Amino acid sequence: MTAMVPASAGSSRREPALGAVEQTRRKHGDQLLVGRGGYLDDHEPPGTLHAAILRSPHPHARIRSVDASAARRCRSVRAVVTGAEALSLAEPLPHFFDPSLVGGRTTTVRVLAVDKVRYVGDPVAAVVADSLADAEAALDAIDVDYEILPAVVDAEDALAEGAPTVFDEWGDNVLIRFPFAEGDPARALAMAPHVIADEIRIQRYQTAPMEPRGYLAHWEPTGKLTLYASTQIPHPLRTNLSTIFGLSEDRIRVVATRLGGAFGHKFNGYPEEPLVCLLSRMTGAPVKWVETRADSLLVGAREYIHRFSVGFDDDGRILAITDRIIGNIGCLATWGGWSMTYPAGMTLPGPYLVSDYDIESIAVVTNKAPWNGARGYGKESATVAIERMVDLVAAELGMDPVEVRRRNLIPPERFPHWTVAKHLDSGDYRGALDKVVELAGYHRQRELQRDAREQGRTRGVGVAFELTPEGGDFAGSYVRGFDTSTVRVSPSGAVTVLTGVTSLGTGSDTGIAALVARELGLTVDAVSILQGDTDSCPYGFGNFSARSLATGGGAAVLAAREVRERMALAAGVLLDTPPEGLVFAGGHVHTADGGRSIAFGAVAEQVYRRAYAVPGLDQPLLEATKVDRPRNLTHQPDEHGRMSAYPTFPYSTHVAVVDVDAETGQVRLLDYTCVEDCGVQINPRFVASQIYGAIAMGVGGALFEELPYDSAGQPLARTFTQYLVPRANDLPAIRLDHQCTPSPYTLLGTKGAGQSGVGGAAASLASAVNDALAPLGVRITTMPLSPPTVLRAIRSGGKP
Amino acid sequence: MDPIGSAAPARTIALRVNGVELTTPIEDRELLVDVVRKRLRQTGTHVGCYNGDCGVCTISLNGKIIKSCLILAASADGGDITTIEGFSGGEELDDIQQAFWDEDGFQCGFCLPGMLFAARDLLERNPEPSEADIRQAISGNICRCTGYVNIVRSVHTAAQRRTS
Numbered sequence A: 001m002t003a004m005v006p007a008s009a010g011s012s013r014r015e016p017a018l019g020a021v022e023q024t025r026r027k028h029g030d031q032l033l034v035g036r037g038g039y040l041d042d043h044e045p046p047g048t049l050h051a052a053i054l055r056s057p058h059p060h061a062r063i064r065s066v067d068a069s070a071a072r073r074c075r076s077v078r079a080v081v082t083g084a085e086a087l088s089l090a091e092p093l094p095h096f097f098d099p100s101l102v103g104g105r106t107t108t109v110r111v112l113a114v115d116k117v118r119y120v121g122d123p124v125a126a127v128v129a130d131s132l133a134d135a136e137a138a139l140d141a142i143d144v145d146y147e148i149l150p151a152v153v154d155a156e157d158a159l160a161e162g163a164p165t166v167f168d169e170w171g172d173n174v175l176i177r178f179p180f181a182e183g184d185p186a187r188a189l190a191m192a193p194h195v196i197a198d199e200i201r202i203q204r205y206q207t208a209p210m211e212p213r214g215y216l217a218h219w220e221p222t223g224k225l226t227l228y229a230s231t232q233i234p235h236p237l238r239t240n241l242s243t244i245f246g247l248s249e250d251r252i253r254v255v256a257t258r259l260g261g262a263f264g265h266k267f268n269g270y271p272e273e274p275l276v277c278l279l280s281r282m283t284g285a286p287v288k289w290v291e292t293r294a295d296s297l298l299v300g301a302r303e304y305i306h307r308f309s310v311g312f313d314d315d316g317r318i319l320a321i322t323d324r325i326i327g328n329i330g331c332l333a334t335w336g337g338w339s340m341t342y343p344a345g346m347t348l349p350g351p352y353l354v355s356d357y358d359i360e361s362i363a364v365v366t367n368k369a370p371w372n373g374a375r376g377y378g379k380e381s382a383t384v385a386i387e388r389m390v391d392l393v394a395a396e397l398g399m400d401p402v403e404v405r406r407r408n409l410i411p412p413e414r415f416p417h418w419t420v421a422k423h424l425d426s427g428d429y430r431g432a433l434d435k436v437v438e439l440a441g442y443h444r445q446r447e448l449q450r451d452a453r454e455q456g457r458t459r460g461v462g463v464a465f466e467l468t469p470e471g472g473d474f475a476g477s478y479v480r481g482f483d484t485s486t487v488r489v490s491p492s493g494a495v496t497v498l499t500g501v502t503s504l505g506t507g508s509d510t511g512i513a514a515l516v517a518r519e520l521g522l523t524v525d526a527v528s529i530l531q532g533d534t535d536s537c538p539y540g541f542g543n544f545s546a547r548s549l550a551t552g553g554g555a556a557v558l559a560a561r562e563v564r565e566r567m568a569l570a571a572g573v574l575l576d577t578p579p580e581g582l583v584f585a586g587g588h589v590h591t592a593d594g595g596r597s598i599a600f601g602a603v604a605e606q607v608y609r610r611a612y613a614v615p616g617l618d619q620p621l622l623e624a625t626k627v628d629r630p631r632n633l634t635h636q637p638d639e640h641g642r643m644s645a646y647p648t649f650p651y652s653t654h655v656a657v658v659d660v661d662a663e664t665g666q667v668r669l670l671d672y673t674c675v676e677d678c679g680v681q682i683n684p685r686f687v688a689s690q691i692y693g694a695i696a697m698g699v700g701g702a703l704f705e706e707l708p709y710d711s712a713g714q715p716l717a718r719t720f721t722q723y724l725v726p727r728a729n730d731l732p733a734i735r736l737d738h739q740c741t742p743s744p745y746t747l748l749g750t751k752g753a754g755q756s757g758v759g760g761a762a763a764s765l766a767s768a769v770n771d772a773l774a775p776l777g778v779r780i781t782t783m784p785l786s787p788p789t790v791l792r793a794i795r796s797g798g799k800p
Numbered sequence B: 001m002d003p004i005g006s007a008a009p010a011r012t013i014a015l016r017v018n019g020v021e022l023t024t025p026i027e028d029r030e031l032l033v034d035v036v037r038k039r040l041r042q043t044g045t046h047v048g049c050y051n052g053d054c055g056v057c058t059i060s061l062n063g064k065i066i067k068s069c070l071i072l073a074a075s076a077d078g079g080d081i082t083t084i085e086g087f088s089g090g091e092e093l094d095d096i097q098q099a100f101w102d103e104d105g106f107q108c109g110f111c112l113p114g115m116l117f118a119a120r121d122l123l124e125r126n127p128e129p130s131e132a133d134i135r136q137a138i139s140g141n142i143c144r145c146t147g148y149v150n151i152v153r154s155v156h157t158a159a160q161r162r163t164s
């Protein structure tokens, strides 16, 4: 199935493509199914040495001294390095996103801790040996003299007067405050017929990709450095290595290997990235380090308190909201996580029309391990909070929660719609809500709930609307909203796409190949795609914020159009016909009347063989590189002080049905329905797969995923025995449907799929469990909704 | 100066791996998963936890599926191992693998060893499994990408194709 695509002159303009995108299975699926994935740890050149890292056992301590001399004598040890020794070997690490760029505080981070450790897991020294077992054994021979300092673990404690400071030079523990306010919320609240003040707490949890991180460096004696990395973001990683080692970027090659899941956990900025490079330089051999699950589970990604007030009228119309958000970001590091506190506030007031609001999101540092990115990127936190507010309004007025949402959703005619930090692109929010109500059999579920309650069961039905800003662009950092792709045609007609965006198993690689195939009238199989290798791909910003198709995909389409134009000129000469009417389809270039054609590969071959020799064959460059980006970004505040760092706004609606076992506190998810709108779908099957995965993560976060610390600052979840993730028998089948309001601001009309679902799932579960417990006069304001939390709430009988 | 730490006890074991008879030196302390991956270079068997929780290290040993991070290689001496590389027994994908590809039953693919072996094990015991049977059968394996929706569908499709 290949579309007929007319090759009109000047077709490299931003015009929509015609014809359907070929729908295929995942590229390279056959390789993955036989175990030829080529993940980081599958690479091991002969002579590879193995690194182990000594990490702080204390949440906060001064390093008095490190004695590694005994470790150097341990079996097969090739090198040992301490923080003090690394000082002269590596410059400070660049931040993934330096908070000082947006007015926050900052700190200097070294490859290994030098005078102070600030969280359990802070790297202190590293050992390289012939085997990992030997390297790990040698860690025991390193003697670190720590002076233990008071630690601060809880964010509110960290904000209190006189709290220990994580970074002494700051004077307190506030990294940054993000205000988002419009109108006169104080007045609107004072005038509102009803006001509810409440809170919701979201626990620390992360994305736990099945493949942990890892890096394999080879710093050759010639001065060329190659780093294989399980990273989402290879090019900026290369730039950072250049800064850290003073090594020109052209001498460095970073190869992002196939990722066994990433979800933000594999953003760049980790100290192990330069560390393995340094160790390779010291030993002259390839050095590998792979994260253990215990280390992997140190990485934080979420932990918020929302304290909010919502004012509303008798009809359930929301008049004003305030929300003070505290994000416990752990220690500030160079990883890319702390900035999730921005979308956690910016996303509010979500999909609702609220003219008066005052939101403040505060990033607070503590002696927990730092955050890195996580699917949802703080937006899921905003969704949980705003949806909780709407449910409280409904409960207070005795109204149906769906109806309260309907009344407050931004109507279609308001788009594009400004809030102080968002320029919402397009949507039919009520349509998506109505559709999920219908698809879920919502009213029938309410009847079943009544029956279940009569039989003494604790049944709840939850609803949620999730707005998911995507494609974030932060000028001044390397977190950018544009990307670059090259399309190259070889003499045989083989087509290669090289792009700066990466795929994490999301399917965007297959999608980009299919888009290029459509432009050139080829099958997906005839197009290969190269990503993640900084030696061959154009500089790009990798994968985050569901950006791949709207940036690299758009760029690949534009590049394919430019190549097609040149091929059309050549085919016109070869077919002795004007190029304007030529049609690229079925692997051939056809005359407009379909009477004659020439194979796509034959055109390419003739161009390479006869360019400049045959009159008219004078465009032999069958390669084009283009940049694309979504429009709809406002980097500088406009005259009303508004700006928008996200160009597209997919959204989704969710209905969840749960039974709560009042004896055990166990929540059983019985039924789940979602309707999503990510604009135009390039491959609906891959979109569905993304949504399913995101929903499962949101359910896990709502019900049991948690990274608790004890009050002394020790992390308690170090294996999957403590960090519980959803298994197949924890989840029902997910009913999913789509709605499409194309983005007017992206080349293809896409809005981004990949994060939508996390917040909707977490919010609809919270909504359902609270709905279930309502007859008991009980409500839960602390996530996750794990059996102990639910039981505690039930036993409290509604008394706090 | 003598290095601290002495060489670990070692031995040679015999295995049949994906139909090939071989011997390999091992250290007594080595886990089977590490021998399969590092010494035999069958890297399709993955590591996600070394703790028996996730299932990405699943192989078949003497006809039974096991999590290869949970046993010492020494205890597998003389054993017959199938890894994901040898799952179909030939060059082509088998029907279960095909169903996973057709139904988009994976994204990053890291969990496939556990999912494929669990699916085969189930279908051998129960050719017409219900959805609940399938969910139960794969519940020893964690997948973080798919929400299991299309994995369940894949197993279902494989079962249907076999019985029709």
Ligand code: FES
Residues within 6 Å of the ligand: B046, B047, B048, B049, B050, B051, B052, B053, B054, B055, B056, B057, B058, B067, B068, B069, B070
């Ligand atoms: S690695 Fe064996 S079960 Fe996880």
Ligand code: FES
Residues within 6 Å of the ligand: A210, A260, A261, A505, B105, B106, B107, B108, B109, B110, B111, B112, B142, B143, B144, B145, B146
């Ligand atoms: S497909 Fe990625 S873990 Fe299952």
